[in-house]
Amino acid sequence: DAGVIQSPRHEVTEMGQEVTLRCKPISGHNSLFWYRQTMMRGLELLIYFNNNVPIDDSGMPEDRFSAKMPNASFSTLKIQPSEPRDSAVYFCASSPYGGGSGRAGEQFFGPGTRLTVL
């Protein structure tokens, strides 16, 4: 299995530009998570999908952030407009377990996208 695939691996953009991050979860996994990691705040859950439906987006920082999961094999996280404080590593993770199972913590992470907003 190829594991969770994320693209791009690195993104450098200027403030105000739109940024789209992509994720392909492991085939057969029905839960998908987007995280952001910074030195100051650690790893933060942004949004969680189960069976392609957003279940919890309470971690999305503001309206500039949006996420979609049009099918079981693809998800995007979009930032529009981007700001320097959005600079972070964004991880996508998938799990074969749903949130209610108590096993959703068993997740497989992608390699991350390192975003720098100038």
Added chain:
Amino acid sequence: RKEVEQDPGPFNVPEGATVAFNCTYSNSASQSFFWYRQDCRKEPKLLMSVYSSGNEDGRFTAQLNRASQYISLLIRDSKLSDSATYLCVPNPPDKLIFGTGTRLQVFP
């Protein structure tokens, strides 16, 4: 009180040593717990799941103390390759909270 608290370290230990990390959590509704390891500039990887009082996998042992609301990770016979950051993850219903991690450095 923070939802998850971990000593950031670093813990510097020689090869072969035994080292233990503690993690305290505030939500008593947490039923399951996870330990992840994260190497520098890499993604987190699941190390161990804890669904009852503890779990053991080779050199790694996790112990849960629900009364005091902490979970520990014990690493025996440390290897150089154990050098990483260890993230504690309590799982209250419908939520997953990552600690900021404890950094371990094993030296020869």
